[in-house]
Amino acid sequence: MTQLTGHSASLDFSQPEPVDMSSGKYVKLWQGPQHPGITGNMSLELTLDGDEIIECKTHVGYLHRAFEKLMEGRNYIQNFTVVCRIAVPEPAFNEYLYAEGLEQLSGIEAPERAQWIRTLNLEMMRLASFMMWIGGQSGAFGLYTVPNWTIAYRDYVLDLFEEMTGGRIYHMYMVPGGVRFDLPKDFDKRVKEVMDGAEKLLDQVERVMYNNVVFKARSKGLGIITPEMVDPYGIVGPNARASGIKRDLRKDEPYLVYDQLDFDIISGTGADAYERAYLRLQETRQCISLIRQCMDRMPRSGPLQAEMPNVLHWKIPPGETYVKAECTRGEYGYFMVTDGTEYIRRVFVRGPSYTHAIAVMEKLAVGTNIADIAGLMVSLHTYPPEIER
Amino acid sequence: MGNLTSALLERLERDFDITDITERHERLTTFKVTRDHAETLIRELRDREKYTHLNFITCIDYIEDGVFSLVYMLQNYVTHTMLGVHVDIDRDKAEMTSIHTLWAQAWTYQRELREMYGINFPGSPRLHEDFMLEGWDDMPPMRRDFDTAAYSTEHFGHVDRESEEPRQYMKVQFYPNRGGDEE
Numbered sequence: 001m002t003q004l005t006g007h008s009a010s011l012d013f014s015q016p017e018p019v020d021m022s023s024g025k026y027v028k029l030w031q032g033p034q035h036p037g038i039t040g041n042m043s044l045e046l047t048l049d050g051d052e053i054i055e056c057k058t059h060v061g062y063l064h065r066a067f068e069k070l071m072e073g074r075n076y077i078q079n080f081t082v083v084c085r086i087a088v089p090e091p092a093f094n095e096y097l098y099a100e101g102l103e104q105l106s107g108i109e110a111p112e113r114a115q116w117i118r119t120l121n122l123e124m125m126r127l128a129s130f131m132m133w134i135g136g137q138s139g140a141f142g143l144y145t146v147p148n149w150t151i152a153y154r155d156y157v158l159d160l161f162e163e164m165t166g167g168r169i170y171h172m173y174m175v176p177g178g179v180r181f182d183l184p185k186d187f188d189k190r191v192k193e194v195m196d197g198a199e200k201l202l203d204q205v206e207r208v209m210y211n212n213v214v215f216k217a218r219s220k221g222l223g224i225i226t227p228e229m230v231d232p233y234g235i236v237g238p239n240a241r242a243s244g245i246k247r248d249l250r251k252d253e254p255y256l257v258y259d260q261l262d263f264d265i266i267s268g269t270g271a272d273a274y275e276r277a278y279l280r281l282q283e284t285r286q287c288i289s290l291i292r293q294c295m296d297r298m299p300r301s302g303p304l305q306a307e308m309p310n311v312l313h314w315k316i317p318p319g320e321t322y323v324k325a326e327c328t329r330g331e332y333g334y335f336m337v338t339d340g341t342e343y344i345r346r347v348f349v350r351g352p353s354y355t356h357a358i359a360v361m362e363k364l365a366v367g368t369n370i371a372d373i374a375g376l377m378v379s380l381h382t383y384p385p386e387i388e389r
Numbered sequence: 390m391g392n393l394t395s396a397l398l399e400r401l402e403r404d405f406d407i408t409d410i411t412e413r414h415e416r417l418t419t420f421k422v423t424r425d426h427a428e429t430l431i432r433e434l435r436d437r438e439k440y441t442h443l444n445f446i447t448c449i450d451y452i453e454d455g456v457f458s459l460v461y462m463l464q465n466y467v468t469h470t471m472l473g474v475h476v477d478i479d480r481d482k483a484e485m486t487s488i489h490t491l492w493a494q495a496w497t498y499q500r501e502l503r504e505m506y507g508i509n510f511p512g513s514p515r516l517h518e519d520f521m522l523e524g525w526d527d528m529p530p531m532r533r534d535f536d537t538a539a540y541s542t543e544h545f546g547h548v549d550r551e552s553e554e555p556r557q558y559m560k561v562q563f564y565p566n567r568g569g570d571e572e
Contacts, residue, residue, distance in 0.1 A: 061522060335445065
C-alpha cells in the first residue's frame with residue numbers, strides 16, 4: 001500500500017502553450033457530443049499530430065439544467081424530484097445525501113431499519129452502475145458481447161428497484177427521516193436469485209473480457225495515474241485505489257451501517273486502465289457480498305420513518321453541512337446551507353467527475369492514440385451531469 | 390472536535406485571526422478568514438497540516454449583506470477531518486486570489502465561479518473561456534438577484550402554455566381559499 005502523507009509541490013499544473021494551428025501540421029478533432037452515453041454527453045476538443053493527441057480540452061454544458069439554482073426556488077421536499085437527476089446512472093446517492101444533509105441540519109435521525117434499507121439500496125445502485133460501466137468499458141475497446149450481457153443483466157437489478165421503490169431509474173425512495181415504505185414480501189428470495197446470477201455472469205465477464213488479449217493489449221499502460229497525482233488532482237474512488245491508495249469513505253468515515261458489514265478496501269498497483277477495470281470488477285463482486293450481508297443482517301421489523309414535521313411547511317434552522325458518500329467513482333458530496341426558511345439557501349453538489357473528466361482527463365489524454373481516447377474516458381468513469389449540475 | 394483539530398484551530402486563531410469557528414459535525418469545522426490571509430492559510434493547511442485534498446470551492450451569495458462567501462473545503466486523510474474555510478468578498482468588487490497553483494482542479498472551480506457568480510480570479514488559467522454557458526452575456530445566473538422565470542419569459546416566451554413560479558404556485562395549492570396567503 002502506498003501512503004501519501006504530504007503534498008507533492010513539484011507537479012506542474014500550468015496550461016500548455018497554445019498549439020500553432022497555422023503551421024498545417026496539426027488537426028483538430030472533436031470527440032463528442034454525439035452520443036447520449038457515458039462518453040458522449042460531454043466533448044473533448046483534441047489536437048492531433050498524426051494519430052497522437054497533443055492537446056485535450058474538455059467541454060461540458062450540454063446537459064446543464066441549473067439544478068442548484070432550481071433547488072433554491074423549491075421547498076425541501078419538492079427538491080427530491082430534482083436531485084435524483086444529477087447523476088442518471090446513480091440517482092440513489094443523490095437521494096441519500098440530500099436526505100442525510102437535511103436530517104443533519106434539522107437534528108433528525110433515521111431509524112435503524114431504514115438505515116439498513118438505505119445501505120441495501122445504495123449497494124444495489126452500485127451494482128447496477130458497475131454493470132453498466134463494465135459494458136461501457138468493454139464496448140469502448142470494440143468488444144460488443146459483454147455490453148449485451150451486463151447491460152441486459154442490469155435490468156434484473158432495476159426490476160428489484162422497481163419492486164422495492166416503484167421506480168426503475170429515479171426512485172425518490174430515501175426521504176428525510178427514513179425510507180418511504182418497507183421491502184416487499186419475499187424480496188430476499190428474489191434478491192438472492194439476482195445476486196446468484198450476477199456472480200455467474202461476472203465469472204463469464206472475467207473470462208471473456210478481462211482475459212481477452214485485445215482488451216489487455218489496449219488497456220494495459222493506458223492512462224497511468226501515479227500515486228503522486230492523487231492528492232494534487234483530487235482523484236478519488238477506484239481511480240485512486242487502483243494506484244495503491246487505500247481510501248474508501250465506507251471504511252474510513254463509516255456512514256449508515258457500513259461499520260457493521262465485513263469488507264476490506266480493495267486496491268491495485270498497476271494504475272492503468274486495465275488495473276482500474278479489474279479493480280471495479282472486484283468491487284462489483286464485493287458489492288454482491290455487501291447486498292447479501294444487508295439482507296441477512298438487517299432487523300426484520302422496526303420503524304422506517306422518524307417523526308417528522310409537516311414537510312410541506314418545513315423550516316430548517318440556519319446551518320451548514322457537507323455530507324459525503326462513496327459512490328462507484330469515489331467521494332460524492334452535498335454541501336448545504338439553510339437560513340431558517342422553507343427553502344434551501346445554497347446547495348452544491350460535489351461529483352468525482354468534476355476533476356476526473358477535466359483536469360485528469362486533459363492530462364492523461366496527451367500522448368494517447370486517438371483510437372484509445374474513448375477507452376480512456378470510460379476508464380475514468382465520468383458522468384457529465386454531475387459536473388454541470 | 391478532536392484534540393488535534395482544536396489545537397490547530399487555536400493556532401490559526403492566533404496566527405491568521407480566524408473567526409466564527411463552528412463545529413458542523415464531528416468531522417467538519419468551518420471558520421472565516423480575511424481575504425488577505427486566505428491563500429497563505431490554505432497553503433499552510435495543505436503543506437503543514439496534511440489537508441491535502443481539495444474537496445471543492447464554492448460560493449454562497451449573501452446579497453442582503455453585500456458579500457459573496459467563498460467556501461474552500463479541505464480534507465485531511467490522516468485524521469479524516471474537514472475544514473470549511475469561508476472567505477467573504479465584496480459583492481460589488483468580486484475578486485479573489487487564485488489558488489490554481491495549489492491543486493490541479495482549482496482553476497476549473499474558479500472558472501465556474503467566474504461564469505456563475507462573476508467573481509474574478511486574476512491569473513487563473515482559461516478563466517474567461519465559456520464553461521457551461523455558451524455566449525452568455527447577461528447577469529451571472531447563480532447570483533440571487535438573477536430571476537430565472539423572468540429571463541426565460543423574456544428570451545423564449547411562452548406561446549400557448551403557462552408557466553408557474555413554483556413558490557407561489559404551491560402556496561396557492563395549499564391555501565386556495567386565501568389566494569396563497571400563508572398567514
